[in-house]
């Protein structure tokens with residue numbers, strides 16, 4: 001059966017950083033959003049006053065993000081991105097606006113554009129036991145790397161034998177070429 005696409009209420013989820021990239025404020029619905037995404041460790045009380053960079057591990061993503069924030073602050077402007085914020089049984093298609101004010105404070109406003117239910121993807125379950133092996137996932141589009149290409153997680157289950165493997169590989173976030181190029185284009189457009 002094909003999953004049906006659902007349009008949900010356009011709630012927005014917001015967080016802001018100060019000029020030192022410290023997380024300073026969150027919208028009241030932030031914790032509910034973190035929970036829905038199986039990311040209880042990202043609740044506001046846990047991450048407030050921490051540096052944004054503690055939560056982005058991939059070096060290429062950090063470099064692109066830093067470049068973007070520098071451009072936005074220099075221009076006092078904003079940029080918009082599409083990304084995915086999936087949970088094991090739901091694809092969430094998101095849009096995020098990142099805007100810098102004249103003081104250098106930056107606000108990230110995310111919105112769920114639409115969702116698609118799907119059969120539970122076990123490798124995305126937050127409490128699954130993990131091996132030392134790594135499954136590389138794009139932090140933006142949530143595709144995973146299979147050899148030299150990036151595919152939807154469903155298309156990776158068979159080639160990576162993710163169905164009958166236990167423990168499951170750990171997930172390491174990176175950025176795929178397509179998302180990196182899209183972000184570079186955005187940065188160039190601001191400059």
Ligand SMILES: [Zn+2]
Nearest residue numbers: 138141176179
């Ligand atoms: Zn990607």
